[in-house]
Amino acid sequence: MFNFLGKSTKATRSLALDKGLLKTKARFSHRLWNLISQKNFIDEEVQHEIQAILLSSDVGLETSQIILQKMMDVIQVDAKQSRSDLKAAMVSVLVDLVTDWSAPSTPFPRADGTxxxxxxxxxxxxxxxxxxxxxxxxxxxxxxxxxxxxxxxxxxxxxxxxxxxxxxxxxxxxxxxxxxxxxxxxxxxxxxxxxxxxxxxxxxxxxxxxxxxxxxxxxxxxxxxxxxxxxxxxxxxxxxxxxxxxxxxxxxxxxxxxxxxxxxxxxxxxxxxxxxxxxxxxxxxxxxxxxxxxxxxxxxxxxxxxxxxxxxxxxxx
Ligand SMILES: Nc1nc2c(ncn2[C@@H]2O[C@H](COP(=O)(O)OP(=O)(O)OP(=O)(O)O)[C@@H](O)[C@H]2O)c(=O)[nH]1
Ligand SMILES: [Mg+2]
The missing domain is CATH 3.40.50.300 (P-loop containing nucleotide triphosphate hydrolases)
Structure with missing residues:
Protein backbone atom coordinates (compact mmCIF):
# COMPACT_ATOMS: atom_id res chain seq x y z
CA MET A 1 0.00 0.00 0.00
CA PHE A 2 2.94 2.29 0.67
CA ASN A 3 5.99 3.03 -1.43
CA PHE A 4 9.52 2.82 -0.09
CA LEU A 5 9.31 6.29 1.44
CA GLY A 6 6.31 5.20 3.46
CA LYS A 7 4.04 7.58 1.55
CA SER A 8 0.85 6.31 0.00
CA THR A 9 0.42 7.38 -3.60
CA LYS A 10 -2.88 8.47 -5.14
CA ALA A 11 -3.08 5.14 -6.99
CA THR A 12 -2.49 3.00 -3.89
CA ARG A 13 -4.96 5.11 -1.92
CA SER A 14 -7.74 4.52 -4.43
CA LEU A 15 -6.81 0.84 -4.68
CA ALA A 16 -7.27 0.51 -0.92
CA LEU A 17 -10.64 2.23 -1.14
CA ASP A 18 -11.68 -0.02 -4.04
CA LYS A 19 -10.68 -3.09 -2.09
CA GLY A 20 -12.22 -1.90 1.16
CA LEU A 21 -15.58 -1.37 -0.52
CA LEU A 22 -15.74 -4.78 -2.25
CA LYS A 23 -18.73 -6.06 -0.28
CA THR A 24 -20.72 -2.87 -0.66
CA LYS A 25 -19.96 -2.85 -4.37
CA ALA A 26 -21.27 -6.39 -4.75
CA ARG A 27 -24.52 -5.56 -3.02
CA PHE A 28 -25.04 -1.98 -4.12
CA SER A 29 -23.27 -0.48 -7.09
CA HIS A 30 -22.68 -3.61 -9.17
CA ARG A 31 -26.31 -4.68 -8.89
CA LEU A 32 -27.50 -1.17 -9.68
CA TRP A 33 -25.24 -0.95 -12.68
CA ASN A 34 -26.15 -4.42 -13.96
CA LEU A 35 -29.80 -3.49 -13.75
CA ILE A 36 -29.67 -0.06 -15.35
CA SER A 37 -27.10 -0.83 -18.03
CA GLN A 38 -29.26 -3.63 -19.38
CA LYS A 39 -32.44 -1.60 -19.74
CA ASN A 40 -33.55 0.68 -22.50
CA PHE A 41 -35.76 2.75 -20.22
CA ILE A 42 -36.65 3.04 -16.54
CA ASP A 43 -40.25 1.85 -16.26
CA GLU A 44 -42.16 1.24 -13.06
CA GLU A 45 -40.82 -2.27 -12.69
CA VAL A 46 -37.22 -1.09 -12.98
CA GLN A 47 -37.93 1.65 -10.45
CA HIS A 48 -39.08 -0.98 -7.98
CA GLU A 49 -35.94 -2.99 -8.61
CA ILE A 50 -33.73 0.07 -8.09
CA GLN A 51 -35.54 0.84 -4.86
CA ALA A 52 -35.09 -2.75 -3.67
CA ILE A 53 -31.34 -2.61 -4.34
CA LEU A 54 -31.01 0.69 -2.47
CA LEU A 55 -32.99 -0.57 0.50
CA SER A 56 -31.06 -3.83 0.72
CA SER A 57 -27.83 -1.80 0.86
CA ASP A 58 -29.01 0.19 3.89
CA VAL A 59 -29.62 3.40 2.00
CA GLY A 60 -32.93 3.82 3.85
CA LEU A 61 -36.40 4.56 2.52
CA GLU A 62 -36.45 8.35 2.45
CA THR A 63 -32.94 8.66 1.05
CA SER A 64 -33.48 5.95 -1.55
CA GLN A 65 -36.61 7.75 -2.81
CA ILE A 66 -34.60 10.90 -3.36
CA ILE A 67 -31.82 9.01 -5.13
CA LEU A 68 -34.33 7.23 -7.36
CA GLN A 69 -36.12 10.47 -8.25
CA LYS A 70 -32.87 12.22 -9.09
CA MET A 71 -31.79 9.30 -11.26
CA MET A 72 -35.04 9.45 -13.16
CA ASP A 73 -34.74 13.22 -13.60
CA VAL A 74 -31.18 13.18 -14.81
CA ILE A 75 -30.31 9.85 -16.38
CA GLN A 76 -31.48 9.27 -19.91
CA VAL A 77 -31.52 5.54 -20.43
CA ASP A 78 -31.81 4.68 -24.08
CA ALA A 79 -30.33 2.21 -26.47
CA LYS A 80 -28.20 4.84 -28.23
CA GLN A 81 -26.35 5.92 -25.11
CA SER A 82 -22.85 4.59 -24.60
CA ARG A 83 -22.15 2.64 -21.44
CA SER A 84 -19.47 5.10 -20.40
CA ASP A 85 -21.88 8.05 -20.70
CA LEU A 86 -24.47 6.16 -18.72
CA LYS A 87 -21.97 5.32 -15.99
CA ALA A 88 -20.71 8.91 -15.87
CA ALA A 89 -24.30 10.12 -15.48
CA MET A 90 -24.97 7.72 -12.59
CA VAL A 91 -21.77 8.61 -10.81
CA SER A 92 -22.46 12.29 -11.23
CA VAL A 93 -26.00 12.00 -9.79
CA LEU A 94 -24.65 10.31 -6.68
CA VAL A 95 -21.62 12.57 -6.29
CA ASP A 96 -23.87 15.64 -6.51
CA LEU A 97 -26.27 14.29 -3.91
CA VAL A 98 -23.55 13.25 -1.48
CA THR A 99 -21.75 16.57 -1.92
CA ASP A 100 -25.00 18.47 -1.29
CA TRP A 101 -25.77 16.45 1.80
CA SER A 102 -22.42 16.49 3.54
CA ALA A 103 -21.06 19.45 5.41
CA PRO A 104 -17.51 20.18 4.25
CA SER A 105 -15.02 18.06 6.15
CA THR A 106 -12.23 20.04 7.79
CA PRO A 107 -10.81 17.68 10.36
CA PHE A 108 -8.04 18.98 12.60
CA PRO A 109 -8.03 22.63 11.54
CA ARG A 110 -4.91 24.47 12.68
CA ALA A 111 -5.48 26.92 15.53
CA ASP A 112 -3.62 28.54 18.39
CA GLY A 113 -3.32 26.52 21.56
CA THR A 114 -4.15 22.91 22.31
N1 LIG B 1 -12.03 -4.56 9.83
C1 LIG B 1 -11.94 -3.47 10.60
N2 LIG B 1 -11.80 -3.61 11.92
C2 LIG B 1 -11.72 -2.49 12.68
C3 LIG B 1 -11.80 -1.19 12.11
N3 LIG B 1 -11.70 -0.30 13.13
C4 LIG B 1 -11.57 -1.02 14.26
N4 LIG B 1 -11.58 -2.34 14.01
C5 LIG B 1 -11.49 -3.46 14.96
O1 LIG B 1 -12.64 -3.46 15.78
C6 LIG B 1 -12.33 -4.00 17.06
C7 LIG B 1 -12.79 -3.02 18.15
O2 LIG B 1 -11.98 -1.86 18.04
P1 LIG B 1 -11.72 -0.87 19.26
O3 LIG B 1 -10.92 0.24 18.73
O4 LIG B 1 -11.22 -1.60 20.44
O5 LIG B 1 -13.22 -0.40 19.51
P2 LIG B 1 -13.75 0.53 20.70
O6 LIG B 1 -14.89 1.29 20.15
O7 LIG B 1 -12.65 1.29 21.30
O8 LIG B 1 -14.27 -0.60 21.71
P3 LIG B 1 -14.65 -0.40 23.28
O9 LIG B 1 -13.55 0.38 23.89
O10 LIG B 1 -14.74 -1.79 23.80
O11 LIG B 1 -15.96 0.31 23.31
C8 LIG B 1 -10.83 -4.23 17.07
O12 LIG B 1 -10.58 -5.58 16.81
C9 LIG B 1 -10.32 -3.35 15.92
O13 LIG B 1 -9.14 -3.83 15.35
C10 LIG B 1 -11.97 -1.08 10.69
O14 LIG B 1 -12.09 0.00 10.09
N5 LIG B 1 -12.03 -2.25 9.99
MG1 LIG C 1 -12.00 1.50 23.22
Whole structure:
Protein backbone atom coordinates (compact mmCIF):
# COMPACT_ATOMS: atom_id res chain seq x y z
CA MET A 1 0.00 0.00 0.00
CA PHE A 2 2.94 2.29 0.67
CA ASN A 3 5.99 3.03 -1.43
CA PHE A 4 9.52 2.82 -0.09
CA LEU A 5 9.31 6.29 1.44
CA GLY A 6 6.31 5.20 3.46
CA LYS A 7 4.04 7.58 1.55
CA SER A 8 0.85 6.31 0.00
CA THR A 9 0.42 7.38 -3.60
CA LYS A 10 -2.88 8.47 -5.14
CA ALA A 11 -3.08 5.14 -6.99
CA THR A 12 -2.49 3.00 -3.89
CA ARG A 13 -4.96 5.11 -1.92
CA SER A 14 -7.74 4.52 -4.43
CA LEU A 15 -6.81 0.84 -4.68
CA ALA A 16 -7.27 0.51 -0.92
CA LEU A 17 -10.64 2.23 -1.14
CA ASP A 18 -11.68 -0.02 -4.04
CA LYS A 19 -10.68 -3.09 -2.09
CA GLY A 20 -12.22 -1.90 1.16
CA LEU A 21 -15.58 -1.37 -0.52
CA LEU A 22 -15.74 -4.78 -2.25
CA LYS A 23 -18.73 -6.06 -0.28
CA THR A 24 -20.72 -2.87 -0.66
CA LYS A 25 -19.96 -2.85 -4.37
CA ALA A 26 -21.27 -6.39 -4.75
CA ARG A 27 -24.52 -5.56 -3.02
CA PHE A 28 -25.04 -1.98 -4.12
CA SER A 29 -23.27 -0.48 -7.09
CA HIS A 30 -22.68 -3.61 -9.17
CA ARG A 31 -26.31 -4.68 -8.89
CA LEU A 32 -27.50 -1.17 -9.68
CA TRP A 33 -25.24 -0.95 -12.68
CA ASN A 34 -26.15 -4.42 -13.96
CA LEU A 35 -29.80 -3.49 -13.75
CA ILE A 36 -29.67 -0.06 -15.35
CA SER A 37 -27.10 -0.83 -18.03
CA GLN A 38 -29.26 -3.63 -19.38
CA LYS A 39 -32.44 -1.60 -19.74
CA ASN A 40 -33.55 0.68 -22.50
CA PHE A 41 -35.76 2.75 -20.22
CA ILE A 42 -36.65 3.04 -16.54
CA ASP A 43 -40.25 1.85 -16.26
CA GLU A 44 -42.16 1.24 -13.06
CA GLU A 45 -40.82 -2.27 -12.69
CA VAL A 46 -37.22 -1.09 -12.98
CA GLN A 47 -37.93 1.65 -10.45
CA HIS A 48 -39.08 -0.98 -7.98
CA GLU A 49 -35.94 -2.99 -8.61
CA ILE A 50 -33.73 0.07 -8.09
CA GLN A 51 -35.54 0.84 -4.86
CA ALA A 52 -35.09 -2.75 -3.67
CA ILE A 53 -31.34 -2.61 -4.34
CA LEU A 54 -31.01 0.69 -2.47
CA LEU A 55 -32.99 -0.57 0.50
CA SER A 56 -31.06 -3.83 0.72
CA SER A 57 -27.83 -1.80 0.86
CA ASP A 58 -29.01 0.19 3.89
CA VAL A 59 -29.62 3.40 2.00
CA GLY A 60 -32.93 3.82 3.85
CA LEU A 61 -36.40 4.56 2.52
CA GLU A 62 -36.45 8.35 2.45
CA THR A 63 -32.94 8.66 1.05
CA SER A 64 -33.48 5.95 -1.55
CA GLN A 65 -36.61 7.75 -2.81
CA ILE A 66 -34.60 10.90 -3.36
CA ILE A 67 -31.82 9.01 -5.13
CA LEU A 68 -34.33 7.23 -7.36
CA GLN A 69 -36.12 10.47 -8.25
CA LYS A 70 -32.87 12.22 -9.09
CA MET A 71 -31.79 9.30 -11.26
CA MET A 72 -35.04 9.45 -13.16
CA ASP A 73 -34.74 13.22 -13.60
CA VAL A 74 -31.18 13.18 -14.81
CA ILE A 75 -30.31 9.85 -16.38
CA GLN A 76 -31.48 9.27 -19.91
CA VAL A 77 -31.52 5.54 -20.43
CA ASP A 78 -31.81 4.68 -24.08
CA ALA A 79 -30.33 2.21 -26.47
CA LYS A 80 -28.20 4.84 -28.23
CA GLN A 81 -26.35 5.92 -25.11
CA SER A 82 -22.85 4.59 -24.60
CA ARG A 83 -22.15 2.64 -21.44
CA SER A 84 -19.47 5.10 -20.40
CA ASP A 85 -21.88 8.05 -20.70
CA LEU A 86 -24.47 6.16 -18.72
CA LYS A 87 -21.97 5.32 -15.99
CA ALA A 88 -20.71 8.91 -15.87
CA ALA A 89 -24.30 10.12 -15.48
CA MET A 90 -24.97 7.72 -12.59
CA VAL A 91 -21.77 8.61 -10.81
CA SER A 92 -22.46 12.29 -11.23
CA VAL A 93 -26.00 12.00 -9.79
CA LEU A 94 -24.65 10.31 -6.68
CA VAL A 95 -21.62 12.57 -6.29
CA ASP A 96 -23.87 15.64 -6.51
CA LEU A 97 -26.27 14.29 -3.91
CA VAL A 98 -23.55 13.25 -1.48
CA THR A 99 -21.75 16.57 -1.92
CA ASP A 100 -25.00 18.47 -1.29
CA TRP A 101 -25.77 16.45 1.80
CA SER A 102 -22.42 16.49 3.54
CA ALA A 103 -21.06 19.45 5.41
CA PRO A 104 -17.51 20.18 4.25
CA SER A 105 -15.02 18.06 6.15
CA THR A 106 -12.23 20.04 7.79
CA PRO A 107 -10.81 17.68 10.36
CA PHE A 108 -8.04 18.98 12.60
CA PRO A 109 -8.03 22.63 11.54
CA ARG A 110 -4.91 24.47 12.68
CA ALA A 111 -5.48 26.92 15.53
CA ASP A 112 -3.62 28.54 18.39
CA GLY A 113 -3.32 26.52 21.56
CA THR A 114 -4.15 22.91 22.31
CA UNK A 115 -7.33 21.59 20.76
CA UNK A 116 -9.28 18.64 22.08
CA UNK A 117 -10.96 15.89 20.06
CA UNK A 118 -13.32 13.69 22.02
CA UNK A 119 -13.96 10.29 20.49
CA UNK A 120 -17.35 8.77 21.40
CA UNK A 121 -19.46 5.81 20.38
CA UNK A 122 -21.06 2.52 21.35
CA UNK A 123 -19.02 -0.47 22.54
CA UNK A 124 -16.65 -1.96 20.04
CA UNK A 125 -17.30 0.59 17.27
CA UNK A 126 -13.58 1.14 16.76
CA UNK A 127 -12.99 4.27 18.87
CA UNK A 128 -9.63 3.35 20.35
CA UNK A 129 -8.17 1.95 17.14
CA UNK A 130 -9.38 4.95 15.15
CA UNK A 131 -7.96 7.34 17.71
CA UNK A 132 -4.57 5.68 17.42
CA UNK A 133 -4.76 5.92 13.61
CA UNK A 134 -5.52 9.63 13.87
CA UNK A 135 -2.82 10.30 16.46
CA UNK A 136 -0.38 8.63 14.11
CA UNK A 137 -1.66 10.76 11.23
CA UNK A 138 -1.24 13.99 13.20
CA UNK A 139 2.23 13.01 14.29
CA UNK A 140 3.26 12.11 10.76
CA UNK A 141 2.13 15.54 9.53
CA UNK A 142 4.39 17.23 12.06
CA UNK A 143 1.80 18.12 14.69
CA UNK A 144 2.33 17.42 18.36
CA UNK A 145 -0.28 15.18 19.86
CA UNK A 146 -1.12 13.55 23.16
CA UNK A 147 -3.74 10.93 24.00
CA UNK A 148 -5.98 10.58 27.05
CA UNK A 149 -7.13 7.16 28.27
CA UNK A 150 -10.66 8.31 29.03
CA UNK A 151 -12.07 4.77 28.95
CA UNK A 152 -11.60 4.00 32.63
CA UNK A 153 -14.43 1.48 32.60
CA UNK A 154 -13.63 -1.45 30.34
CA UNK A 155 -11.15 -4.07 31.48
CA UNK A 156 -7.81 -3.67 29.66
CA UNK A 157 -8.92 -0.52 27.81
CA UNK A 158 -6.00 1.48 29.26
CA UNK A 159 -3.50 -1.26 28.41
CA UNK A 160 -4.87 -1.38 24.85
CA UNK A 161 -4.17 2.31 24.44
CA UNK A 162 -0.74 1.97 26.06
CA UNK A 163 0.22 -0.56 23.42
CA UNK A 164 -0.82 1.90 20.71
CA UNK A 165 0.97 4.74 22.47
CA UNK A 166 4.25 2.77 22.49
CA UNK A 167 3.80 1.60 18.92
CA UNK A 168 3.14 5.03 17.41
CA UNK A 169 5.28 7.02 19.83
CA UNK A 170 2.53 9.33 21.02
CA UNK A 171 2.41 10.13 24.77
CA UNK A 172 -0.55 8.90 26.78
CA UNK A 173 -2.04 10.27 29.99
CA UNK A 174 -3.85 7.63 32.02
CA UNK A 175 -4.93 6.76 35.53
CA UNK A 176 -6.06 3.49 37.00
CA UNK A 177 -9.16 1.63 35.87
CA UNK A 178 -12.25 2.86 37.69
CA UNK A 179 -11.07 6.44 38.09
CA UNK A 180 -13.22 9.31 36.91
CA UNK A 181 -13.04 9.63 33.14
CA UNK A 182 -13.69 13.37 33.16
CA UNK A 183 -10.83 13.87 35.63
CA UNK A 184 -8.43 11.84 33.48
CA UNK A 185 -9.27 13.87 30.40
CA UNK A 186 -9.08 17.14 32.37
CA UNK A 187 -5.59 16.26 33.66
CA UNK A 188 -4.49 15.18 30.21
CA UNK A 189 -5.73 18.48 28.77
CA UNK A 190 -3.77 20.47 31.37
CA UNK A 191 -0.69 18.43 30.60
CA UNK A 192 -1.15 18.88 26.83
CA UNK A 193 -1.55 22.64 27.31
CA UNK A 194 1.57 22.88 29.45
CA UNK A 195 3.53 20.94 26.83
CA UNK A 196 2.06 23.14 24.09
CA UNK A 197 0.67 20.18 22.18
CA UNK A 198 -1.40 20.95 19.13
CA UNK A 199 -3.93 18.20 19.83
CA UNK A 200 -5.27 16.10 22.66
CA UNK A 201 -7.20 13.07 21.46
CA UNK A 202 -9.41 11.70 24.22
CA UNK A 203 -10.78 8.17 24.20
CA UNK A 204 -14.02 7.42 26.04
CA UNK A 205 -15.72 4.23 27.18
CA UNK A 206 -18.17 2.58 24.82
CA UNK A 207 -21.74 3.23 25.86
CA UNK A 208 -25.22 2.36 24.73
CA UNK A 209 -26.78 5.38 23.12
CA UNK A 210 -30.16 4.69 24.77
CA UNK A 211 -28.82 4.69 28.33
CA UNK A 212 -29.51 8.18 29.68
CA UNK A 213 -27.09 7.95 32.59
CA UNK A 214 -24.17 6.86 30.40
CA UNK A 215 -24.87 9.62 27.91
CA UNK A 216 -25.03 12.06 30.83
CA UNK A 217 -21.49 11.04 31.83
CA UNK A 218 -20.30 12.06 28.40
CA UNK A 219 -21.96 15.45 28.79
CA UNK A 220 -20.09 15.77 32.09
CA UNK A 221 -16.76 15.10 30.36
CA UNK A 222 -17.57 17.96 27.99
CA UNK A 223 -18.48 20.31 30.84
CA UNK A 224 -15.34 19.53 32.80
CA UNK A 225 -13.07 19.99 29.79
CA UNK A 226 -14.72 23.34 28.98
CA UNK A 227 -13.56 24.69 32.36
CA UNK A 228 -10.06 24.95 30.93
CA UNK A 229 -11.25 26.52 27.69
CA UNK A 230 -14.92 27.26 26.99
CA UNK A 231 -14.40 26.22 23.35
CA UNK A 232 -13.12 22.78 24.29
CA UNK A 233 -13.63 20.09 23.22
CA UNK A 234 -13.33 21.63 19.79
CA UNK A 235 -14.24 18.36 18.12
CA UNK A 236 -16.63 15.64 19.24
CA UNK A 237 -16.60 12.76 16.80
CA UNK A 238 -18.84 9.75 16.77
CA UNK A 239 -17.21 6.52 15.69
CA UNK A 240 -19.82 4.37 14.01
CA UNK A 241 -19.45 0.76 12.90
CA UNK A 242 -20.86 0.52 9.37
CA UNK A 243 -21.99 -3.07 10.08
CA UNK A 244 -24.94 -1.80 12.10
CA UNK A 245 -26.53 -0.38 8.96
CA UNK A 246 -29.71 1.64 9.46
CA UNK A 247 -29.51 1.19 13.25
CA UNK A 248 -26.58 3.60 13.06
CA UNK A 249 -28.98 6.47 12.42
CA UNK A 250 -30.37 6.13 15.94
CA UNK A 251 -26.85 6.16 17.34
CA UNK A 252 -26.02 9.37 15.49
CA UNK A 253 -29.27 10.98 16.67
CA UNK A 254 -28.75 10.07 20.34
CA UNK A 255 -25.09 11.05 20.54
CA UNK A 256 -25.78 14.27 18.64
CA UNK A 257 -28.56 15.18 21.08
CA UNK A 258 -26.46 14.32 24.12
CA UNK A 259 -23.14 15.90 23.25
CA UNK A 260 -23.44 17.80 19.96
CA UNK A 261 -21.36 16.05 17.32
CA UNK A 262 -19.35 17.86 14.70
CA UNK A 263 -18.20 14.87 12.76
CA UNK A 264 -18.37 11.16 12.19
CA UNK A 265 -16.00 8.36 11.45
CA UNK A 266 -17.47 5.30 9.80
CA UNK A 267 -15.44 2.21 10.59
CA UNK A 268 -15.25 -1.36 9.28
CA UNK A 269 -16.47 -0.56 5.78
CA UNK A 270 -14.06 -3.28 4.68
CA UNK A 271 -16.13 -5.97 6.36
CA UNK A 272 -19.64 -5.00 5.38
CA UNK A 273 -22.01 -4.79 2.44
CA UNK A 274 -23.94 -2.10 4.29
CA UNK A 275 -21.92 0.86 3.00
CA UNK A 276 -25.12 2.41 1.60
CA UNK A 277 -25.55 3.77 5.13
CA UNK A 278 -23.18 6.57 4.06
CA UNK A 279 -25.94 8.05 1.89
CA UNK A 280 -28.60 8.10 4.57
CA UNK A 281 -26.31 9.37 7.33
CA UNK A 282 -25.24 12.30 5.21
CA UNK A 283 -28.77 12.97 4.00
CA UNK A 284 -30.38 12.76 7.45
CA UNK A 285 -27.89 14.72 9.53
CA UNK A 286 -25.77 16.91 7.27
CA UNK A 287 -22.79 16.09 9.50
CA UNK A 288 -19.45 15.49 7.83
CA UNK A 289 -17.96 12.02 7.70
CA UNK A 290 -14.30 12.88 8.24
CA UNK A 291 -12.77 9.45 7.79
CA UNK A 292 -13.71 5.93 6.89
CA UNK A 293 -12.09 2.87 8.44
CA UNK A 294 -10.99 0.15 6.03
CA UNK A 295 -9.18 -2.33 8.24
CA UNK A 296 -7.47 -2.93 11.55
CA UNK A 297 -3.98 -1.66 10.96
CA UNK A 298 -2.69 1.86 11.47
CA UNK A 299 -2.88 2.92 7.81
CA UNK A 300 -6.27 1.34 7.08
CA UNK A 301 -8.42 4.43 6.82
CA UNK A 302 -9.07 7.20 4.32
CA UNK A 303 -10.40 10.74 4.53
CA UNK A 304 -13.97 10.65 3.27
CA UNK A 305 -14.42 12.41 -0.03
CA UNK A 306 -17.80 12.17 -1.83
CA UNK A 307 -16.31 11.95 -5.32
CA UNK A 308 -13.68 9.31 -4.51
CA UNK A 309 -16.21 7.30 -2.56
CA UNK A 310 -18.81 7.16 -5.32
CA UNK A 311 -16.18 6.64 -8.03
CA UNK A 312 -14.74 3.74 -6.06
CA UNK A 313 -18.19 2.17 -5.81
CA UNK A 314 -18.50 2.17 -9.60
CA UNK A 315 -14.83 1.76 -10.47
CA UNK A 316 -15.13 -1.66 -12.04
CA UNK A 317 -18.61 -1.40 -13.51
N1 LIG B 1 -12.03 -4.56 9.83
C1 LIG B 1 -11.94 -3.47 10.60
N2 LIG B 1 -11.80 -3.61 11.92
C2 LIG B 1 -11.72 -2.49 12.68
C3 LIG B 1 -11.80 -1.19 12.11
N3 LIG B 1 -11.70 -0.30 13.13
C4 LIG B 1 -11.57 -1.02 14.26
N4 LIG B 1 -11.58 -2.34 14.01
C5 LIG B 1 -11.49 -3.46 14.96
O1 LIG B 1 -12.64 -3.46 15.78
C6 LIG B 1 -12.33 -4.00 17.06
C7 LIG B 1 -12.79 -3.02 18.15
O2 LIG B 1 -11.98 -1.86 18.04
P1 LIG B 1 -11.72 -0.87 19.26
O3 LIG B 1 -10.92 0.24 18.73
O4 LIG B 1 -11.22 -1.60 20.44
O5 LIG B 1 -13.22 -0.40 19.51
P2 LIG B 1 -13.75 0.53 20.70
O6 LIG B 1 -14.89 1.29 20.15
O7 LIG B 1 -12.65 1.29 21.30
O8 LIG B 1 -14.27 -0.60 21.71
P3 LIG B 1 -14.65 -0.40 23.28
O9 LIG B 1 -13.55 0.38 23.89
O10 LIG B 1 -14.74 -1.79 23.80
O11 LIG B 1 -15.96 0.31 23.31
C8 LIG B 1 -10.83 -4.23 17.07
O12 LIG B 1 -10.58 -5.58 16.81
C9 LIG B 1 -10.32 -3.35 15.92
O13 LIG B 1 -9.14 -3.83 15.35
C10 LIG B 1 -11.97 -1.08 10.69
O14 LIG B 1 -12.09 0.00 10.09
N5 LIG B 1 -12.03 -2.25 9.99
MG1 LIG C 1 -12.00 1.50 23.22
Missing amino acids: QVTLVVGVNGAGKTTTMAKLAHLLKSTGQSVMMAAGDTFREAAIEQLKVWSDRIGVPLVSQSQGSDSAAVIYDAYQSAVSKQCDWLLADTAGRLHNKKQLMGELAKVKRVVSKINPNAPQQVWLVLDANVGQAGLEQVRSFHEAVGLNGLILTKLDGTARGGIVFSILHQFGLPIHYIGLGESIEDYRPFDPKSFVEALFSDC
